[in-house]
Amino acid sequence: MTRFVSIGEAMVEMAPLAKSGQFQMSFAGDTLNTAWYVRQLKPLWDVSYVTAVGQDQMSDQMVSFLQDTGIDTQYIQRLNNRTVGLYLIALKNGERHFSYWRGQAAARALAADPGTLDRSFSNADVLYFSGITLAILEGNGRARLLRSLARARAAGKLVAFDSNLRPRLWESDDHMRDWVTKAAETSDIVLPSHDDEAVHFGDAGPKATCERYAALGATTVVVKNGPGTIHYRHAGKSGVMQPAIVSDVVDTTAAGDSFNAGFLSQFVGGVSIDLAIHAASNVARRVIKGRGALVPL
Template sequence: MNPHPRIALIGECMIELQHRADGSLQQSFGGDTLNTAVYLRRELGASSTVDYVTALGDDRFSDAMCQQWATEGLGLDRVQRLPGRLPGLYCIQTDAQGERKFLYWRNEAAVRDCFTTPGAEPVLAALPTYDVLYFSGITLAILGEVGRVRLLAALVEARQRGARVVFDNNYRARLWASVEAAREAYQQVLALVDMALLTEDDERALFGYADSEQVLAAYPGIEEVVLKRGADDCLIRCGGERFAVPARVVEQVVDTTAAGDSFSAAYLASRLRGGSPQEAALAGHRLASQVIQVSGALIPRG
């Protein structure tokens, strides 16, 4: 295993507005693969290269995103800046019972053309040179059909060169024209995945699986399958063996945002350092338990 892996995470970061009780809005940034990228970089430290692959506009919000990512040590060479375009935006509203509602403005986001612009050619050519490629179901949705085809071609070449493909299923029904379209896209990608980091609730929503056993049985060709189940044990199938690793007990959960993203980051980091699946899951639970005790996706750096 490469002691200094080069990792590319592909996806979208958005402008986040949090609607407060007094009517004001608190602005930050958020996105599933971006959260994972930041936590992965923190976990691995200087022993690796972690690049983020996306497209942004030429506005001040996009400038601020890049500045924040650079501060976290992420590589920005694969970030396209498209003139006249903007990032997507979403707003979080919380009701009296603490339930959160998300409102999205992302149809014209720059990232939707991430793999269709002339500037995408060198990015796509570079993807197969990485040791690890990581993306999510949200990545698949926002890239659109043409972008997905080009991503799939890059994944095929990357695996031929010895890269590992890691996929987090993050299924969001609102991003797809139909559940059938989503299933087709997922099935095409899952045939090229080496490590699947799956949330059980998303698997049930997308494919209708009844329980954990059906999920694990659905992917016999994937080398390493990790089934995230919230506060319950995570289940792992790797190398012909099965493991169940208990989650950490957290007395007071403040915010579950990025719980799964942070678990995935710590799990992958541990495996890249040579840790066993059990050790990796414990690392994932450790980081996720810290994240859910703090408001927001990214906890302050210690």
């Protein structure tokens, strides 16, 4: 059985309901979304989530939600005087805009203890994290997380990373670029989105994004590009794929997260990179036709 471990921040999600002016509460977050979709796509896999939550009622509800979906919660830390973050989605023509409340989020301390991280990673086959995972961490948490991932990688674990650039979470753009680069150097698979990379790293096109991350040592790079051409590089060879056009987009929330789940669930299972990208695009296409981050497949 493949053991997939996702690391990051789970939040309360408030998503707008169609034409009602009301909101529906759920739980989501970029790495949680990917874990949730992997769980749907690979029911025989052991999917775990590594984070920290509080000891309040909302944290209890979140842990129960994860357990009810079949995600292993044994490595979720419970911290005093903390709670879980919240975000609200506003939609315009299918594009989403977020407002966040996460100052007291327990997930900011998920990497406080390297021993806890090492134990969480010890039985994993695949470890997955993102730029948001790094961005929210307090103190020396970023360095501790990357050191633990490096030890796991040296022990034969596969490490996958989505750069997921969110400059508002970082002290500066320079800090963001520096830590994202360090994270990519720690990873076997990198799954960036070209639009963000072009803005913050100056990449001229998806091919440039692909080549930059490959040069940092990643064996596999797949550059998401919205409805545009996907560029990839694997084991020294490059290629492109054009996803099918989606005309009836409802909500692009978790498009990239679900793509990552579709790709990793196939590629790690031994499917060729072309077929894995095709499967990932199909998953994302289904997700953006629904509302909210977690859309039943």
